[in-house]
Amino acid sequence: MRLNLLFLSIAVAVGLAVAVFGPPHMSNPLLTKDDNVLHIAGIFPIGGKGGWQGGQACQPAARLALEDVNNRTDLLPGFILKLHWNDSECEPGLGASVMYNLLYNKPQKLMLLAGCSTVCTTVAEAAKMWNLVVLCYGASSPALSDRNRFPTLFRTHPSATVHNPTRIKLMEKFGWSRVAILQQAEEVFISTVEDLEARCKEAGIEIVTRQSFLSDPTDAVRNLRRQDARVIVGLFYVVAARRVLCEVYKHKLYGKSYVWFFIGWYEDDWFEQNLEKEKINCTREQMRIAAEGHLTTEALMWNQNNQRTLSGMTSDDFRIRLNEALKKENYDIDNMRYPEGYQEAPLAYDAVWAVALAFNKTMEKLDRVGKSLKNFTYTDKETADDIYSAINSTQFLGVSGHVAFSSQGDRIALTQIEQMIDGKYVLLGYYDTQSDNLTWNNKEKWIGGKVPQDRTIVRTVLRTVSLGLFISMGTVSVVGILWAIALIVFNILHRHRKVIETSHPVCNTIMLVGVCLCLGSVFLLGLDGRFVESESYPAVCQARAWILTLGFTLGYGAMFSKVWRVHRLTTKSKQDGKVKKVEPWKLYWMRSIEIFPLEDPSSTDDDIKIRPELEHCESHHNNVWLGILCGYKGLILIFGLFLAYETRSIKVKQINDSRYVGMAIYNVVVLCLITAPVIMVIASQQDASFAFEALAIIFCCFLSMALVFVPKIAEIIQHPRDKVEAKYNTDAGVSKEDEDRYHSLLAENDELQKLISAKEEKIRILKIKLQERESMKSSGTDGTAPSAAEGMNEPICLGAGGVRNNLIPARTYLGNAAGAQPEPAGRGMGARNSANLSSA
DSSP states (O other): OHHHHHHHHHHHHHHHHHHHHOSOOOOOGGGSSOTTEEEEEEEEOOSOSSSOOTHHHHHHHHHHHHHHHHTOSSSSTTOEEEEEEEEOTTOHHHHHHHHHHHHHSSSOOSEEEEESHHHHHHHHHHHGGGTOEEEEEEOOOGGGGOTTTOTTEEESSOOGGGHHHHHHHHHHHHTOOEEEEEEESSHHHHHHHHHHHHHHHHHTOEEEEEEEESSOOHHHHHHHHHTTOOEEEEEOOHHHHHHHHHHHHHTTOOSTTOEEEEETTSOTTGGGSSTTTTTOSSOHHHHHHHHTTOEEEEEOOSOOSOOOOTTSOOHHHHHHHHHHHHHHTTOOTTTTOOOTTTTTHHHHHHHHHHHHHHHHHHHHHHHHTTOOGGGOOTTOHHHHHHHHHHHHTOOEEETTEEEOBOTTSOBOOOEEEEEEETTEEEEEEEEETTTTEEEEOOOOOOTTSSOOOSSOEEEEEEOOOOHHHHHHHHHHHHHHHHHHHHHHHHHHHTTTSHHHHTTOHHHHHHHHHHHHHHHHHHHHHHOOTTTSOTTTHHHHHHHHHHHHHHHHHHHHHHHHHHHHHHHHHHTTOSSOOOOOOOOOOOOOEEEEEEEOOOBOOSSOSSOEEEEEEEEEEEETTHHHHHHHHHHHHHHHHHHHHHHHHHTTTOOBTTBTTHHHHHHHHHHHHHHHHHHHHHHHHTTTOHHHHHHHHHHHHHHHHHHHHHHHHHHHHHHHHHOSSSSSHHHHOTTOOOOHHHHHHHHHHHHHHHHHHHHHHHHHHHHHHHHHHHHHHHHHHHTTOOSSHHHHHHHHHHHHHHHHHHHHHTOOOHHHHHHHHTTOOOOOOHHHHHHHHHHHHHHO
């Protein structure tokens, strides 16, 4: 947009100059010394530091064309062509100044030759004010095809849009449907990209990113890497192209995974030239590495057939003559050091021939009406229209191929495709946009031996539990299930044995059923995408939750009921304790996928990244359900641990394995409290998570079965009959009769304690009365009191002694319950009471 405004302002300025000063004063051309000379103006970009400096080769080519045209007697009879030129440096402002100087200085110019798209835009937009036809030999901007804006423009250089159909054709040929664009912020490239985007959209090709830069392409190239661009179309002048290629090397956007499209009108060794002068921070070797394998598309600028052209030369003859002329300009042609614009030199040569042919036609037409080209002035629109019609209809075979112009003034030409192979450009084929015909030579060579992909292929790999780990854990679980079934059979067969009967065989059976379910859940925990389709996975999730929860409820609940009963018995609870049935909440599960960062494959030549996925079981309100489950089951675990600790040394005959059950509960609780948080942390590591969870379940189940049943099995094996089973039961206590007697004695002891308290209160009162009598006796009132006291003392002593001799302390009886013989306490108690009463 800024360039358009600049060009427009320059054109307006030139127009104002014409309006103010008028057209340049010209004397009658017939009176000048050069009556037989037709003058044309030329603008060549040669000495600039940026943009396209193609005038270095195009100006010598135009000079050769002038020589050949002037040597022909059948062209422009009686006249010769003369070229007046200057350097524009591919700068639009300088180009406008050069044009103004050429037009306002004698002699009169009949036509303008120009090169470089930015300069041609300025010149062609202003030339209509002088009724001049402009012929551009080196301008590819698609904007120049606008006939409303550039009504008198023709060009022998094809429009840059001619490359776009070729690029689309190549993308379709190699199956690329995802491309990126890197462009220099110049109007010629902006309009080319707009046309390319429209064509890509029409062909169904995705443009993943479009990056542009002014002078430094570093950030733009870095963004291409971030966007994972693989097929990249680059549009920039050759100076910027060298900077881009250096950044391509630095960011490693080259090699077997990348394809670059460059413009084809660079010199063959463009990536090795002027590196030090332009301060490119890459060596020639690095530039060669980065340039290897890239593709170029360019309009056909050299006649590919070895035919004689209008000038009488073949394209090879012209190349020889051009090389000789460039050597005179001190260019090192022998060492393949070509100046910029070497590829476009045939276009400049044929442009001069097109001018000569157009002037020749115009002269024939003007001769019929008695006019001459020498009479042309900048206000002579009629002659200008004749020149326009003549050049519009011009067709000939030139050294650049068949020269013809479309209705927009564009060159109609084939497009050639080349590839950089081993440091040299190799012709791959041609594409005719008019007939949509691709001629292919099958000479392409790709790094890595195969066509690069247009994107990183992401392969989804489902992380599954290692098969060996699953089999090993499953085998151990099967062994555990078989062992639990065997114990169930053992428990049923020996249910009448004292050692089994007093351990609550029903609870044992329930526990074993729970163990079987928990061990069975190990198989469900290991089932994943290896064995189960994704549609069936939610059912596996549901089965996991139900079976593991139910197994835990049965197994742990049975052991919990034992320690709960022991605790109630030892604390003399008046209310029977009942363990409520703990049932799992009904959960609705679904399959969720955890996605991991991309990983490199272990070994492959393809451009592939691995995206690991891991299946998880989750519900719609996963956190809520986990909180509920962990909350109430955690409380049961902690309470069970508390009961196991409280009853660790309690011995109750009704449950002969209470200590072993307590140990089992302790181990289950500790493992559960460790396993649950660890599994949450390592959930993304499928093998570690499965192994940890499976081992915790297996260890809990095996340990519980071992603690509860191994002593019983050992006892029954050692003592097939019930003769000495009491020796096995180290927790054996008193019999049922002894226990009833113990409770009756406790009740009797409470009654006697109350009676003793009443007697002691009476003794205290009598002592007070005796003290009062003694005080009265000491004051001289001696009577029958002593005899009365003596009469009272004996029954009190006897009563007190009788009561105390019948008291049996509770701790003495408990010692007897443990197996010790009780020692009569009446003797000691009676002696102590008698002593107290005697002292009284």
